[in-house]
Amino acid sequence: MPIIRKSLSTSILPRGLDDRQRFLRFAELFEHFSNTGELDPAADVPFRADMNSIHIGTTMLGRCDGTFTTVRRELRQVLETNDDRYCLVRNKGARASTIIHRGREFTLRPGSLALLKLDEPFFAADGTNRKQFTNVHLPTATLRTMVTDVENLVGRELEPGGALSLAMDYSELLLQHPEAADEAGMAIASHLLDLAAIGLGVRSDLAAAAQRGGLRAVRLKAVLMILEQRFAEPDFSAQKLAAAAGLSERYVNELLYESGASFTTRLNELRMRKAADLLARKQGRISDIAFECGFNDLSYFNRCFRRRFGLTPTAARGS
Numbered sequence: 103m104p105i106i107r108k109s110l111s112t113s114i115l116p117r118g119l120d121d122r123q124r125f126l127r128f129a130e131l132f133e134h135f136s137n138t139g140e141l142d143p144a145a146d147v148p149f150r151a152d153m154n155s156i157h158i159g160t161t162m163l164g165r166c167d168g169t170f171t172t173v174r175r176e177l178r179q180v181l182e183t184n185d186d187r188y189c190l191v192r193n194k195g196a197r198a199s200t201i202i203h204r205g206r207e208f209t210l211r212p213g214s215l216a217l218l219k220l221d222e223p224f225f226a227a228d229g230t231n232r233k234q235f236t237n238v239h240l241p242t243a244t245l246r247t248m249v250t251d252v253e254n255l256v257g258r259e260l261e262p263g264g265a266l267s268l269a270m271d272y273s274e275l276l277l278q279h280p281e282a283a284d285e286a287g288m289a290i291a292s293h294l295l296d297l298a299a300i301g302l303g304v305r306s307d308l309a310a311a312a313q314r315g316g317l318r319a320v321r322l323k324a325v326l327m328i329l330e331q332r333f334a335e336p337d338f339s340a341q342k343l344a345a346a347a348g349l350s351e352r353y354v355n356e357l358l359y360e361s362g363a364s365f366t367t368r369l370n371e372l373r374m375r376k377a378a379d380l381l382a383r384k385q386g387r388i389s390d391i392a393f394e395c396g397f398n399d400l401s402y403f404n405r406c407f408r409r410r411f412g413l414t415p416t417a418a419r420g421s
Contacts, residue, residue: 105156112124138175140173140175151170152167154280156280159241161241163273164237190266197228202224203256211259215262215270217255217257240294244321245298247327266301292348330372333372369396373397374395382418388419392415
């Protein structure tokens, strides 16, 4: 899985621009750098900004330091990015920040954290002209499986301390030394996900499960859930499954094999079950049913079906 490191700074802008021109040029670059949100510049200080991010599959670590008054995600970004990940943020400033998300307003005190959802707009301001923040984007399907009540934690202040603060400390350290991600990218993503899940899961039974060594089982549950949701996609692969789960492909294959069957075996079994069900209750061409189950080769579908059930799809429909 590719590791992508990005950086953006006002230091790269051409000389001779006034503050307004500098911001407009930077805003254009920022949209390509990360179309996560919009930043409103402070009017009383010179405009500057420094950002860097590390992308590991569906996990992202990002840091920003600049002369901004507000941070917001508009409906435009929601629609353009089609991003539904969770975003874990921490207030690094000296003042409480006001956040509006999911139709309600709450206060985020210095050091406290919040969990936001990128498929909905948000707004944040604390009355200062400088913003420093670190955020971590986490894969939706995996986190929902690891913390069953995670949706109840979105859009509210989360007390600092424990595994959640440790996850943010870890992220900030990595952003200061991004070359570490080149050596251990997927291990880093998995570790961050575990820390966030444990921190969020103290309100559920996840912490106890983790102490019993249950994180591997929790990850397997997440992988199987994603597989059951997406097996009918014609181009679905172990690589795409791993990316959706925020894990390495090798680790996902190990989890599946240890639990009794390989990715290909499980994928074909899910497709075959759906095909048998559709043949029993749905009219139409067999080629259409094959495609609906994720096959784009009718001959291969016929061979798989006969191997699994001992008869052809046509015979199964007629029996």
